[in-house]
Amino acid sequence: MTQTMHLAELNVGRLVAPTDDPRVADFMNNLDRINGLGKRMPGFVWMMEGSGEPGTGNTDVKLDGDPLFVANLTVWENYDNLKTFVYQTLHKKFMDRKAEWFEALADKHFVMWWVPAGHNPTIDEALARLDHLKQHGDSDHAFGWSHMTKQDDTL
Secondary structure (H helix, E strand, O other): OOOOEEEEEEEEEEEOOOOOOHHHHHHHHOHHHHHHHHHHOOOEEEEOOOOOOOOOOOOOOOEOOEOOEEEEEEEEOOHHHHHHHHHHOHHHHHHOOHHHHEOOOOOOOEEEEEEEOOOOOOHHHHHHHHHHHHHHOOOOOOEOHHHHHHHHHHO
């Protein structure tokens, strides 16, 4: 049976300093390592790519023209594959250190949604989903981790 839907996710953050600043060097120096790990994980489908320059990840994709805002946009076969990568790999150690490299954002900065298999979302599409989540909360259109956890609990 062919899988018809995949899970897209967008995570945005605002760096505490420019990408060439020593305060974010450990983050920048490990982007290729963590992104490469994600790409090798079971269930990984697609990642928005930046310039292709080593050590830059997607940091050249500027949000609202702000060079400190960075975005990560990926697609996974399913929720479990994404959750495994985020919480059960080296990625978690870097995620636990995000306060060193990123400002605390008052608004939601992470969103997931289902896309047809084979569809690679654009950054504009992803930001629209994030805006929907901010305005309406969790729904089938746009949701966060807690929405999926609630679904897990009802299975």
